[in-house]
Amino acid sequence: MPITDLLERNSKLYGDEIALVEINPEVHEEQRVTWKEYELIQPTGTAPYRREITWSVFDEKANRVANLLLGRGVHKGQKVAILLMNCLEWLPIYFGILKTGAVAVPLNFRYTAQEIEYCVKLADVDVLFFGPEFIGRVEDIAGSIGRERLLFFVGDSCPTFAEDYHRAAANCSSVAPKVLIEDEDEGAIYYSSGTTGFPKAILLRHQALLQAARMEAIHHQTTHEDVFLCIPPLYHTGAKMHWFGSLFTGSRAVLLKGNSPQSIFEAVSGEACTIVWLLVPWAQDILAALDRGVLQLPNYHLSQWRLMHIGAQPVPPSLIKHWLRYFPHHKYDTNYGLSESTGPGCVHLGMENIHKVGAIGVPGYGWEVKIVDELDRPVLQGEVGELCVKGPGVMVGYYHDPKATAEVLKDGWLHTGDMARQDEEGFYYLVDRKKDVIISGGENLYPVQIEDFLSAHPKVHDVAVIGLPDKRLGEIAAAIIQVKEGETCTEEEIRYYCTELPRYKRPRKIIFAPVPRNATGKIEKPRLREQYCGVRLVEAQSEG
Incomplete structure (x- = not known):
């Protein structure tokens, strides 16, 4: 079934229950409003600290978006892009696009104007929804992308080159459109993280989206009573697919606009969150704040917090051991995945396997895993090779790039580009990115192994090799x-x-400097290689 059926089911079963909460810590006045109240105060420019939306209103808003698009001639298979910061409007717009049978195309909020234009044209986008943070960037390219595309502005004070989304959608029907959507239909295009150049467009089917939702709920034993704290950007498969667990169970989720240790603890405490997905830098910042006494555990209500899980990049085992000293009751999971596999979970540690911290885990629900050599032959257990995965979440391919698709998709197997090994108990360990392996004097060095070792040093906050x-x-x-x-x-x-x-x-050079990470927490190694080629050694002091 299409994933939109889950939203309609939740609207019927849990219509009056809260589906989403948006919290903006930058607003000091703790004003709390519903979506309807927000629309009434919007012209005054008042920014609420907290907004919320029920499942029934969520579904109604999605239906209005769908009918708006259908009324403007958008039809099944066309592409509709979203360029928004995390907000209550994000997911209803996303599901409204899906309800038309069109393909949703989330865009990275860090894109420059040129990257936005590139991605819009690469995916054959027909409509773009964008927020106030992007007015300048979209205006720069409006003359190029606006001639043949609809531009909808989501916010106050609509610019002249776009149309006001709120006003246009308000006049549309809130009844679900009658569009037949099947599992094999194309559902979304997500872009690769783009750390090595312009990103690739990853095409996913509806069945892949549903697989991600079902898998997330199974892996983390999500129930209708859970409350998920969503901090990472929704344009990325990581945050979206973890939230899909809330969608699958009809449970509440909190969208936190900000990632400081204090704002995270306040949200967990104030909203009674039970599940939190963190990126490595955020977990590091929380531990550092606890170590310094900036955060005091007794000041917050955290007993209901049952699961902390991490994905999107290798996780130093020392970090998790440090975490468990503060939160010994927490369950923990590591999630491995790619946008090409519809996000996290094709390999996962499993909450019951915390004794194997350091491994990325075992095949996820519905997935197969193997490790191969350069000739695509399976390697012996314990040997290092390229990690390959196969399952219902594998992408259709890179949109408009059959050559790149053929390089990574072979007989249904997705070649991840990650080097890994399997231990005698069947657990997989990430060794490094294939392209990041260092060949020094004929020896293969795997940076992740050295990073894990150095991250345990008591004075090291973050490290990249x-x-x-x-x-x-x-x-x-x-x-x-x-x-x-x-x-x-x-x-x-x-x-x-x-x-x-x-x-x-042992590292031959030691460089004391900030470690740059992108929006999904991955170390920007190409940037570091460019920056430090031939760098002189220095003694260091912390950037703080």
Whole structure:
């Protein structure tokens, strides 16, 4: 069944219950309003601290969006893009697009005007919904993308080159349109993270979206009583597919606009959140704040918080051990996935396997996994090779890029580009990205292994290991280390700490500097390689 059926089911079963809450910590006045009340105060420019929406209103809003698009000639298979920060409007617009049979195309809010134009044209987008944060960027390209496309503005003070979404949708029917949608229909295009150039357009079917929802609920034993705290951007498959667990069970979710340790704890405490998905940097920041005494656990109601899980990038085992010292009752899960596999979960640790922290886990619900060598032959257990996954969430392909599709999709298997190994108990361990492996003097060095080791140093807040050119060895390992706030660390301290590593794995260069991560928490290694090629060594002090 299409995933839109879940929304309609929730509207019937839980119509008067809260589906979504939006919290904006930047607004100091704790004004709480419903969606309808917000629409009444909107012209005054008053910004509420908290907004909420029920399942029935959620579905009605989605129906209005669908009927608006159908009334403007949008039909099944056409592409409709969303360029919004996380907000209550985001998901009703997304589901309204799906209800028309059109393909939803979420866009990264960090895109420049040129990247927005590139992605809109690559995906053959016919309609763009955008928010107030993007007026300048969209205006720069409106002359190019606005000639043949509808531009809907979601917010106050609609610019002249666009149409007011709220006003246009208010006059449309709230009854679900009669459009037949099947599992095999195309449902969404998500873009790759784009850390190595312009992103690729990843085409997914409705069955893949439904698989993600069912899998999330099964993996984390989500019930109707759970409350999910959603912090990452909804344009990304990670946040969206984890929220799909709430959709599958008809449970409440909280959209938090901000990721400071204090705002996260306030949201968990005030909204009685039970499930929180964090990125590694946010978990690091929380632990650092607890270590410094900036956060005090007794000041918050956290006993109902049962699950903390992390995905989107390798997770240092030392981080989770540190976390469990503060939250020994928490269940924990690591989720591995790609946008090409409809987000996280094709491999997951499993809440019952916390003793295997460090592994990415076992095949997720409905998935198969294998590791192959460069000739696509299965490797022996314990050997390193490329991780491949197969299941109902595998993408159709890269839109308008059959060559790139053929490189990663082979006989239904998705070649992830990640190097991994399997232990004797069947658990998979991520070793590194294939393109990030450092070959130094003929030895393969896997940066993730070195990063995991260095992250356990008591003065290290974050770390990235990259390969830099070397005339003698070909490449050498360089460690970029971000020191904890208030700490001072020297190269000699790090080198002494690294004596526990085999000599060939020890970083040859130590660089003290911030570790850049993108919006999904992944280390921006291409940027680091460009920045630090030939860098001179320095003694460091923390950036804090």
